[in-house]
Amino acid sequence: MTLLETVNLKKYFGDTHAVDDVNLTIAEGEFVSVVGPNGAGKTSLCNVVSAYLAPDSGKIIFKGSDVTHSSVTERVKAGIARRFQLVNLFDDLTAFDNVALAIFSRDGKIRNMTTLAHRDRGVTIEADTILDQFGLVNKRNEIARGLAQGERKLLDVALAYALRPKLLFLDEPTSGVSTRDKDKIMDTIASVVRGGGITAVIIEHDMDVVFKYSNRIVVMHQGAILAQGTPHAIRNNDNVAMILLGSSGPDAFSRKD
Amino acid sequence: MTIFVIQILNSFFYAAVLFLIAAGLSLIYGVMRIVNLAHGALYALGAYVSAWIVGGAVGRALEDNLGLAGLLLLLPLGAIAVAAVGALLEPTLLRPLYRRSEEYHLLVTFGLLMILEDVMKLLFGGTPLSAGAIMDRMGSMPVGRLIYPTYNLFVVAVGLGAAIGLWAFIYRTKFGVILRATSQDRRMAAALGINVSRVYVQAFAIGCFMAGLGGAVVVPAQAAVLGMGIEALILAFVVVVIGGLGSLQGALVGALIVSFVRTAGIQFFPEIELAVLYLIAAAVLLVRPTGLFGRA
Amino acid sequence: MVIAAASGTSIWRITIVSAIILVILAILPQLVEPYQTVLLTYGLIMAIAALGFNLLLGYTGLLSFGHSAYFGTGAYTVAFIMRDFGAHSMELCIVGGMLGTLIIAAIFGFVCVRHTRIFFGILTLALSQVLWSLAFKFFWVTGGTDGIRVASANLTLVGGLIDFKGARSFQRFIYAYYYYVLVLFAISTVILWVITHSPFGKALQAIRDNETRAQFVGISVRRYRWIAFMISGTFTGLAGILWVPLNGLTTPDILYWPFSGEIVFMTVLGGFRSFSGPIVGAMAFNYLKTYAIASTEYWQLLLGVVLVILVMALPAGIVGTAARLAAKLRRWK
Numbered sequence: 019m020t021l022l023e024t025v026n027l028k029k030y031f032g033d034t035h036a037v038d039d040v041n042l043t044i045a046e047g048e049f050v051s052v053v054g055p056n057g058a059g060k061t062s063l064c065n066v067v068s069a070y071l072a073p074d075s076g077k078i079i080f081k082g083s084d085v086t087h088s089s090v091t092e093r094v095k096a097g098i099a100r101r102f103q104l105v106n107l108f109d110d111l112t113a114f115d116n117v118a119l120a121i122f123s124r125d126g127k128i129r130n131m132t133t134l135a136h137r138d139r140g141v142t143i144e145a146d147t148i149l150d151q152f153g154l155v156n157k158r159n160e161i162a163r164g165l166a167q168g169e170r171k172l173l174d175v176a177l178a179y180a181l182r183p184k185l186l187f188l189d190e191p192t193s194g195v196s197t198r199d200k201d202k203i204m205d206t207i208a209s210v211v212r213g214g215g216i217t218a219v220i221i222e223h224d225m226d227v228v229f230k231y232s233n234r235i236v237v238m239h240q241g242a243i244l245a246q247g248t249p250h251a252i253r254n255n256d257n258v259a260m261i262l263l264g265s266s267g268p269d270a271f272s273r274k275d
Numbered sequence: 276m277t278i279f280v281i282q283i284l285n286s287f288f289y290a291a292v293l294f295l296i297a298a299g300l301s302l303i304y305g306v307m308r309i310v311n312l313a314h315g316a317l318y319a320l321g322a323y324v325s326a327w328i329v330g331g332a333v334g335r336a337l338e339d340n341l342g343l344a345g346l347l348l349l350l351p352l353g354a355i356a357v358a359a360v361g362a363l364l365e366p367t368l369l370r371p372l373y374r375r376s377e378e379y380h381l382l383v384t385f386g387l388l389m390i391l392e393d394v395m396k397l398l399f400g401g402t403p404l405s406a407g408a409i410m411d412r413m414g415s416m417p418v419g420r421l422i423y424p425t426y427n428l429f430v431v432a433v434g435l436g437a438a439i440g441l442w443a444f445i446y447r448t449k450f451g452v453i454l455r456a457t458s459q460d461r462r463m464a465a466a467l468g469i470n471v472s473r474v475y476v477q478a479f480a481i482g483c484f485m486a487g488l489g490g491a492v493v494v495p496a497q498a499a500v501l502g503m504g505i506e507a508l509i510l511a512f513v514v515v516v517i518g519g520l521g522s523l524q525g526a527l528v529g530a531l532i533v534s535f536v537r538t539a540g541i542q543f544f545p546e547i548e549l550a551v552l553y554l555i556a557a558a559v560l561l562v563r564p565t566g567l568f569g570r571a
Numbered sequence: 572m573v574i575a576a577a578s579g580t581s582i583w584r585i586t587i588v589s590a591i592i593l594v595i596l597a598i599l600p601q602l603v604e605p606y607q608t609v610l611l612t613y614g615l616i617m618a619i620a621a622l623g624f625n626l627l628l629g630y631t632g633l634l635s636f637g638h639s640a641y642f643g644t645g646a647y648t649v650a651f652i653m654r655d656f657g658a659h660s661m662e663l664c665i666v667g668g669m670l671g672t673l674i675i676a677a678i679f680g681f682v683c684v685r686h687t688r689i690f691f692g693i694l695t696l697a698l699s700q701v702l703w704s705l706a707f708k709f710f711w712v713t714g715g716t717d718g719i720r721v722a723s724a725n726l727t728l729v730g731g732l733i734d735f736k737g738a739r740s741f742q743r744f745i746y747a748y749y750y751y752v753l754v755l756f757a758i759s760t761v762i763l764w765v766i767t768h769s770p771f772g773k774a775l776q777a778i779r780d781n782e783t784r785a786q787f788v789g790i791s792v793r794r795y796r797w798i799a800f801m802i803s804g805t806f807t808g809l810a811g812i813l814w815v816p817l818n819g820l821t822t823p824d825i826l827y828w829p830f831s832g833e834i835v836f837m838t839v840l841g842g843f844r845s846f847s848g849p850i851v852g853a854m855a856f857n858y859l860k861t862y863a864i865a866s867t868e869y870w871q872l873l874l875g876v877v878l879v880i881l882v883m884a885l886p887a888g889i890v891g892t893a894a895r896l897a898a899k900l901r902r903w904k
Contacts (some may be wrong), residue, residue, distance in 0.1 A: 068787070094789040108780040111773070119777050122770040123789040131771035138770075181788065310689055371883060377689055378634045382839060383882045385832045389875030397869055505829060509700055516693060549704035556697045561682060564690045
């Protein structure tokens, strides 16, 4: 079942074709990785689909309805969530409050000013459950600013996850994380996302992560989709290897250290 | 008809003073991203110092010996004094706060405003000080059937000269280039070897000089009174909002607009002339927050 | 710097501490001379103003330099109600005043929340000056710089049950009014405490911390800022309403922008990152200013120096610094 479909989506910044006539389809339950060199348009695509930027032309169809001109909050309510490249948390709130906030917003309780937030048992339990899934539950009362870098990344994803979106965009979830922690973090993210039945689109540079977790890879180059397919197909696609790495051949994608 | 001409002359006079104050405020914001709430008090300080010197012993001695020229020599002293004060204030009060958010700049300059107001009260007392001697010496010239103080026209000339001088300084000198580079990207400027701290203190001193000069030229026409700085700051704000924060031409155009609106207002709708001015500022902030000429 | 997260157990602690403080405040007038009671009343009134103001600053991250507009609107509305409608009921004044303030806050707020940071601040300043200039110039309505007198003798509290006619009117007024203000202060504090600890309050803090992420969590940033603005202005307006019968007079001074600066000052003095900071700050500032004025002609200089030292050395304010010291002591043990 198709969850997201972009039709001839375009976003230009002057002469730069950030998103150039992109037709992308994402089916429910997929774990898609979007890769490509810097400036390929991956983040721009994500920005347009999440309503951070308005497209110049084209359509975005989500769950069958045309959401091209809806606002950020409308899109969030429809079920599209995202995280940004840099960690974006509510730094002066606790980890618990960060997640609880997303839940309150999702349930439409956020406008409530007459009840105390921590009194809501349902939200408290759910927030703690999510924190547990991400391995953060014993940091629940720590101010977000004071968490370790890997923990902040996880909290960032947890925030987006707490919205229980249908479609989750993760922009470089493991960037800036040491290689030791990368696997741990990606494992957590992948298991939570799969377990929650969420369709995920991750933008990544680390090809090991990409090959290990995705069931489909979309390669972008200069704003357009260059190739897409299973990890196996992409691995053996010389064209892609040329664009991404400058060399091709069977060993092109293995880590050279 | 003559009255009309006189109103126009008054507007230009008033605009010149406003320009001097606003240009200083805008320069400081443009380079350092600081909104200086004490800027009006610095203007007042310039007025007080000038009036005090001119009316004091030195002033009278110079007046006796050199006449008008002597007095005019003293006018810039007020501005220089304020610039010196600024050069002292920036490294002590403002530099430690650059890393902090803008709220703290507003707070510390507000505290500075309170301090300066009382320092002026302490030094110069509660009675208005005037440098009327200069104005008298310059006499007046006929405009139609009425007469108009020549001094006011002198002020307009000073304002114009300052505008041209500042423009030349910023756009035609090496220091001006450094100033503009620092205001656009301070980290880049530092990376290029520019001593940003020195640029900041110099820019602040220049801004204070302009405010002080505004006070110095206004005081022969209008006595220095306590509280004049608080009123002036708001008007300078309106000018800079309309013209654009950080823009020199904005300060000039804004000063002209504010001045003419005020003069027309006082003539035709005196009760709401101030209200109209503040509403214009609010409207500009809504529609085009960077003002006519400013960048964000 | 931490806004105390209230968990289940510490609600009891907060309630007990507050109850103790309330009892102390209730007993005080019996122990001190009338002048101190008046001072305390002013302190409580400004505490309401600062609490309202801090909803915007500490919780929503918006620094308004124009809150004098709401204080002044509250005060002048009361003056108009009493002078032009011949009303005596304080309750009527409160309702009317808060309504007037809410309308102004709604209009000004709608306009101001379109911007943030420095432009927001300047916008609030400009709009408050509009009101000031109107109060100043339309002297045949507002009394100009002379202002409008409000006689406490004409006032009735609690729907007319308490009046101040007859003998020792002012003494009786001081005592009765103190308790009246104390009750309203307590109610305001509770309401604002609940609001700041509600989901809505958390949303405001989220907006303060990260406006973009707040949007991407589904929060309508501009609308919530506007609502916060209206609540904030209304409470500061309530303070103005309560202030004018005590002061006996309302003048354009309370609409002039330096008064907005004072509200900011007292909030920062107490610490704007905590709930109780503004209360402590307002009371401290009240005493500071009163004694400064009494001891020297150059009290502005004194206050200015205090503010500068505060900003440079103790940005967390009284409560914030105390909390930090307490945390250090705890760690030390």
